[in-house]
Amino acid sequence: MASMHTTYTASGSFTLTDERGVVVFSYNPSFTAETNTTAHALYGGEHLVQTGNSQLECGSDINVDRVYAFLKHVDTDYAITVLPDSGQNVEISHLKPGEFFFAPVDLNADGSGTSLRVTAATADQKLQYLICDALDN
Amino acid sequence: MPQNYTFSASANVSATSTTGYSQNASGSFSLNITGVDQVATGRLDVAHDSDATIMAAAGFGRAVYVRNLDDTNFVTIYNGASSGTDPIAVLEPGEFCFTVLRSTTTTVAKADTATVTVEYFALEIDTNA
Numbered sequence: 001m002a003s004m005h006t007t008y009t010a011s012g013s014f015t016l017t018d019e020r021g022v023v024v025f026s027y028n029p030s031f032t033a034e035t036n037t038t039a040h041a042l043y044g045g046e047h048l049v050q051t052g053n054s055q056l057e058c059g060s061d062i063n064v065d066r067v068y069a070f071l072k073h074v075d076t077d078y079a080i081t082v083l084p085d086s087g088q089n090v091e092i093s094h095l096k097p098g099e100f101f102f103a104p105v106d107l108n109a110d111g112s113g114t115s116l117r118v119t120a121a122t123a124d125q126k127l128q129y130l131i132c133d134a135l136d137n
Numbered sequence: 138m139p140q141n142y143t144f145s146a147s148a149n150v151s152a153t154s155t156t157g158y159s160q161n162a163s164g165s166f167s168l169n170i171t172g173v174d175q176v177a178t179g180r181l182d183v184a185h186d187s188d189a190t191i192m193a194a195a196g197f198g199r200a201v202y203v204r205n206l207d208d209t210n211f212v213t214i215y216n217g218a219s220s221g222t223d224p225i226a227v228l229e230p231g232e233f234c235f236t237v238l239r240s241t242t243t244t245v246a247k248a249d250t251a252t253v254t255v256e257y258f259a260l261e262i263d264t265n266a
Contacts (some may be wrong), residue, residue, distance in 0.1 A: 004155075014202055016176065070150045070162045092224075093225075100148060102150065
């Protein structure tokens with residue numbers, strides 16, 4: 001039986017500067033995840049997010065308890081909200097144009113979810129994404 | 138305290154299969170923020186049997202970063218109390234998350250089986266950011 005092994009790396013840089021030019025904080029985190037020898041999916045793309053909910057469907061064969069999700073708003077007008085589609089309707093990100101979200105996400109907090117639900121305000125908006133199976137916690 | 142800030146964020150991620158197939162993504166943006174009342178940052182011990190507050194309810198929203206500094210146990214980050222909401226992230230040791238939330242809820246963390254230490258910031262943002 002074939003298997004799929006994936007490696008995942010992430011890095012970031014976050015800096016806050018006040019009106020006097022003082023750096024309040026600066027963080028530069030990075031990690032390389034342990035190789036996932038039971039991965040099922042690694043995919044990315046661009047999606048035109050609808051105003052009436054769109055699904056970034058990950059499928060039930062991935063580890064719905066934890067996926068690495070990177071989402072970036074690449075349009076110019078209206079915000080996009082991001083929720084795990086697990087029925088609790090609590091947003092985990094609210095992205096204006098240009099902003100991004102990154103997290104290892106539990107799609108399945110209440111036992112029913114296999115996707116990320118994304119919704120554009122007012123008019124459809126473009127979103128780019130990269131989603132990869134993560135090792136379970 | 139100064140109330141006007143510039144926040145800059147960037148990130149790069151890469152996923153690679155042993156077949157050689159690989160995908161990368163990156164992003165960067167900055168926010169000019171005025172009228173900020175809350176900037177929380179540092180390190181925090183997060184218990185496994187109660188919620189640790191990353192930031193109390195903000196007036197409009199916040200940008201949040203959390204990194205798990207523990208060697209063994211994972212920690213879960215929530216938009217609202219852990220008992221009633223979907224998690225934002227489940228962080229294994231060394232992992233981090235970043236999100237922007239435009240809601241007035243509290244952001245909390247809860248560990249799994251033992252107390253873990255996290256590195257974090259939570260930055261209140263205004264309606265224009």
